[in-house]
Amino acid sequence: MSFYQFAKTVVKMVLKPKYKVKEEGIENIPSEGPVIICSNHISNYDPPIVGITCPRPIHFLAKEELFKNKLFAFILNHVNAFPIKRGMKDRNALRKGLEVLKEGNVLGLFPEGTRSKTGELKRGLAGAGFFALRSQATVIPCAIVGSYKSKEPLRVIYGKPVDLEPLRESKASAQEVTDAIMDEIRKIKENH
Template sequence: MNWLYKTCKTGAYLYYKLFFKLEVEGIENIDLSRHYVICANHLNLQDPFVLGGLLPLEARFMAKKELFKFKIVAAFLRKIGVFPVDRDANDLKAIKTALGILKADQNLGLFPEGTRNKGYMPLPVKAGTAMFAIRTKTPVLAITIDSYYKFRKPLRVVFHKPVEYSEYYDQKLEPEQYETISQEIMNRIYSQLKYYKQK
């Protein structure tokens, strides 16, 4: 874990611990000796900072290419392990980067919906989450972020039990099959919302 990542992680944790009613569930489900495809719902711009601060392991996150428009921001993001993806195209470079991260036994972080969701049901997702997990034989660590991000209000983060899709390993799946599995993962994430539904 490089010094910048560690500093940002510590700062984010302290911020959310001090200014929100932080609730963390399922942290015991994470085996620190393993690596994961990490995926979460996306409700707010703060979601990546929450994950960065609360995950007990280091992860490299995929983020929309628009965040890399400015050189200073791009340099910072790359320094903490974030890499760009073109959400409007079949970005082969980003796909190869993601697969390479997992093959190197590192953690890959994703927001499968690709954009913020202002509703209570998951948005349609693409094949990526399941495809990355199955092709590299990596378990999926699903995370529910549950908050309206109001000062001193609940911020609940649920770490689900990791799931391995070993029944699909070494099989040739169609894109639609990967999409179905990815959508099932998102459905499980949204099934754990509690506070977000009480607006």
């Protein structure tokens, strides 16, 4: 068993019952080939929650500050996370993300870039659109619905793939593609 699988099993045993996590729409995630999962961001627990509900291992972009603690950096490196500098173009992170997709893996993104304190969706950053346009990956919108403080189940809902063809044909910008992805996340939230 890989470290990732071990960590996923342990985290699942702790977080799934604690937050009554229910996943929906996992059939929308292709079982192979490059995939970008784009989720809203309401808590520090979002990456492990998305990680335990996705049937495939996810490579998450994580803020660089998280890698400053040696123990935490060790864990993050072994669960496929890699650092990104916030607030600037980080060419190394962009290159690494494209490499993950080129190898046919799953890239996990929180396009808002930071947590929403209110739970309301903020405008996504252009990075999600960049990865979508520069790869042949299937883009899956994901909405975390509910609250980590509520007694209600926390729902992780994976939507149908975002149709990127019209955006590619119209030569849409990375920001326009991100906006379209965020619209899909918004629709999932509103419908649930």
